[in-house]
Every structure is written in C-alpha cells, then in structure tokens.
Amino acid sequence: MFRVLTVDDSRAVRTIVRKQITEMGYEPFEAEDGEQGLVRLAETPVDLVLLDVTMPVLDGLGMLERMRAKGIKTPVIMLTSESKRSIVAGAMRLGLDDYILKPFKPEELRVKMEKVLGTAAPAPSAAAPSGLDAMEAVMFTPAAPPAPVAKPASTAAAAQGADVLLIDDMENVGVRLRALAPPHVKIQWVATSPAALVAAREHHYRVILVDNELGGVELPVLVRQLRMLQPEAVLVALPLHSPTDISKDLRAVGFDDLLYKPFNANSVSDFLFKYFDNQVVLACEENIFKAGGFSGREEKLAGYYSKLLELFQDALKKAASACYDEVILDLSLAPPRQERLPRALIFCEEQSKASGIHLKLVGTPDHRRLLAGFAETKALAMFDSIQEARQGT
C-alpha cells in the first residue's frame, strides 16, 4: 500500500485530501508545516508528499530543499494556491514532480497522484512518446495518423456509456431527436460551440452531432477542437437536404458521417442502429449470453439477428475453449418476431451440438409461444430465469 504524506497548515485541506487518499486505497499521513513534515518523513518513509507552499514555521520550498539536501528523493506534488512562476520554477529545480493549483478538483488530484506513483492505467499507445517533454518528437512527426473513429463496442458495459452530444442552435432539433430516439440513448443538447466544448471537456460521448451551419462558428476550428477533446467519438454533420452533394466537403472538414435534417423516424433509426443498437446485441459473461433489445426499423431486424448469430458463434468458441459443457442464452430482451427468432435458434442449437455444448434458453411466455409453433423449435428447453436454467436439466 502506498503511503502519502500531506503537508498543509489547513485542516480542511488535509481532511479533504485524506479522504481521497483513503478512497484510493493509499495510507494517509499528515503534517501541519514543513518542520513537522520532515519529522514525519524521518519516522516513516512515504511514497509521495503533497506539499503546500505557504506555511508557518517552515514553508514548502524550505522543506523540499531540506529533503533534497538530506538525500530524500521522495516524489513531491505541490498543492498550493501559489501561482508565481519563479516559486514554481524554484521548486522544479529542487525536483518537483507535479503541481496542483487550489482550489482543485478531486479528479485532478487522483490523476496526478496515480501518474507520479505509476499506478495510472497504461495509455492506449504506451510505446509512443507522451507528455510535454516529448512535444518536440510529436511536432516533427511528418504525418499524424488520422483521428480514430469510434468502433462499436460489443459489451453491455460499453453500451451503458452510449451518449450523444447534439450541437445545434435550434432547440426543436433536440426535441425532435429526443422524440425519435429510444430512452436508453442518452442525448445532451447544447446550442453554442462554447457550451459544446465545455461538455466535451467534461464527458465522453460516442457520437457528436454538429449543425454544420452553426451561427458565428468556424466549422473546421470547432471540428478540430472536438476531435482533440473527443478522439474516440464519431463526428456527424447535420446538413439540410440539398440537391448538391456536400458530403465530400463536410468529410474534408473532418466529419465521419452525415445525418440529414429534418430527421424522420427512418433516418434516426438507421443512425442509431449504426452507432448504438448493434452494440448491445449480445453481452457475454463466461457461459451466460444475454441478447440485447432491438428498437430499430423492421428492415433492420435481419441485421440484428445476423449480428446476434455472429456474436453467438464467437462466444460459443470461447465457452468451449474454457471447457464449459453448457451455455445459457437469455433471450428475454430479444424481439419475438415470427420466423426470425426460431430460425436463429435452430442455428444456435446446431452450432452448440457441433461444439459438444448443451444449449439452454431463457425467455418470456411470448418467446415460448413462438417457439412452440414450429416443429424444429418446440422441443427446445426454455426457462423463465437464468437461475432456473442453471438448476434445470
């Protein structure tokens, strides 16, 4: 367990920091001034010091100087309301690791502590240079790779984070989209680019819809800024239907896709299916597979079942590799549509048998009635819950 010493003359600050250190699973230590801080360090070596600057008896810079003079190389993060360049530069010369300006957000403290202690989750491109010290390397990289486009996640957890940021100065656009989209798709509407940038700094979005004629906005600048803040998001322009094809121009600006206004049920359904609905088709945990819901147009139902079968095959292989001799497929949320479901289950049953795995189904009375109407599926075992399926034979 990492030990963190907070040196600050404010009891309130020490209390807030202690709470966060404890929540992070670290062991907190405290001192009221630099002198006391040095005594604590002599008693108990710590892994990190959070150090205020202005304190009675011995200030933060004095303590840091004496720590280094004694050969104590413990990492130090300055946690202060002091923002004078010369003071921070002086602390950096003494080996300051990072700096947090009060008042601070708990998230900043967490991120910086994790970074200094080396407990931060590895970045996606761990091998690439990062941070300001690597700035020169990045700047002289001849061609930066194109910004990544969000890929549909395949887990229920990813779907829970599904979110749309809608940037449009016409309120009715937000009202219309909300009315056409299912409740599980969270939509945040903002009317201006500054509000959009604030939202993009504070939340993660899967899709960002942008009115490409937003008043008083340099579109390429806004797109670039959104891309910078949300590198994983899909950026979708909201042009008006027009006889001239402007898709090329909008893609050149940096958009990944287009959704034409005015929306209608079909276009929104297609859009949602493309970026959301296929992400909850099948969630898998060990040998329990749960089919997701479907809220799109009927024409898209074939795509839903096709995706379900594709994911089922992959999941089945993994279950077989892990030596499971049975799998439970929970269909409670799957649409009980004529023919599509029975056909899909015949395929699932065949695949399971071929893999030497026993397939158990969980579903609703509607599902049961539907399967009972077909000779090939009426004998399939269907339970009311996963628990029953686990116990049943």
Next chain:
Amino acid sequence: MSAATSAAEAEAAKIGGWIEGVLLKRLADDKLVLPTIPSVALKCAKLLRVAETNVKTIAAVIETDAVLTARVFRAAAINGVSTSTPGSNDLNLVETLTALGDKELRKLLMDATAQLSASEKVYVSKDPQIAASLRRIWEHAVMVSILARDLAMLAGARSSETAALGGLLHDIGKPVVAAMLLEAERQLIEVQLQKKFVDAQVWISVVNRLNRKVGLALAERWQLPPAVIRCVSDCSEFDNADRASHLNPIVLANALAKKSGMVAGPVDSDDVNALLMIGKSMLGFSDDTLTKLSADVKKRVAPLFD
C-alpha cells in the same frame, strides 16, 4: 558569463540605447512607419483586386500580422470606432473592420500593399541567422494567437477572440524593433558599404531587451485596446485572482510556443516548464491535449509565412 557574451551584451546595450531613442522619437512625432510582412502584404494586394470581399476573409488575413492588426486598432481609435462586440468588452476584429467601413478598410489594405516593394526590402536581412530570427518573431506571434484562441475556447474562458488578438500583439515591440534594426542594417550595408551590421546574437538581444518598453510605448501612443495593453505590459504571470481572464490562455500559449521552439532567442526552460505546470492545472489541460494542440498549430503556422 563568458567574455564573448559580456561583449555581446555590452554591444546590445549600446545599439539598444540608440534604437530606443530613434523609435520613441519617431513614435512621439507620429513618424513611425511599419511595413507589413511581405507574404501578408501580397495577400492584401490580392484582396484589393477582388471587387467584393467578405470582411471575415479580410480579417483572416489581417490577423496573421501583428503590425497590421495594430494598425486596425489605431484606425479604430482615430475614427472613434469600437473594437468590441456590441454590449461587451470582448475584442472582435470582424466587428471592428465592419465598423470602420469599406473606405477605411480599403485604405488599410492599400497602405499595406503600397509598402509591398518597401517591405520586401525592409523585411529582409543579409544575415541568414537574423532572417531566421525575424521569421521566428512573426511565427511566434501567430502561433500564440492561434493557441490562445484554442485554449480559451477549450477552457471556457470569457472571450477567445480577445485572447487571440492579445496573443497576436503581446510582443508587438519585437517587430517594431526588428524593422528598425533592419533599416539600420540596410543603411550601413547599402549606403555606407559596410560588410556586416551586427551578430545575430546581438540583434536578437536588442529585440528582446527593447520589446516590452517599445511595445508599451506604441500601444499607448496608438491607443490600442486596454485588453491588448495588458498583454503587452506583462505576459509572464497568470492572473490567479481571475482565472477566466483572457490573459491566462495567452500566458499558457506563450509558454507552449516557447516549449515547442517557436521563438527567437534564448529561453529559460525552468520558467517555461513552471508556466506550463501552473497553466495546465489552472485551466485544466492534460499533457496530451497541449501536445496535440501545439503540433497542430505548428503545421498551420508554417505555410503562412511563405
């Protein structure tokens, strides 16, 4: 300090004293003529050839040159035209140009264009190191302007345009001093047939030494907006009392530009790193965001000069 450095500093002090005297006298007599950088003057000439040009297009050209932008604010002061968005204190170049009107706008562009042949001569040094420094001075101002606008928008600061214009003009003394030094170089080499004017080290030392004083004198004489004067006066500390101040994105942008090497002359890396550390925490940026922003801006600035 080595003997060579001491000698260079002494020479810079001597030349600086002379240049300062001439510049301040010209400024006081309203006889300071500042050429627009050739690439921008050429763009102004192109704009004049188009019968009807959008004010936004003209603003986009003007905001790539600190001297030309300062001239716009000077014209606004002379004509009693507001430099802000109506109902706010936020600077706005498009609004200012619109308020100045077509006639004044064309006059500004024609002035910039008329100096084209002169500026092609004036903004050139025979010394490649001085020429490179001159380019760096111009690029630094534009880079700080673009970065300050981006940072202000991303940080949710009050006015990104004030940050951009303040960033563009924060070192306005540098091109003024540089133009004067280049004029002196031309005189000595072309008229008095001397082989060399000064070393590049001395040249940049004079520019940096006089930047703040000359910049402030010009800002006050030309009645530049108070938000700009504040940036010219001091761009080396954050405003901790008002975190949403337009100054803060500029201070961070200035440090970022210096960190990325887009600056003329020596840089105190401890100071720059300290400012980056403070600015990141104050405005809530990650290293990654700043790195991406800087890399992006460098690519956008480089082609503007040629």
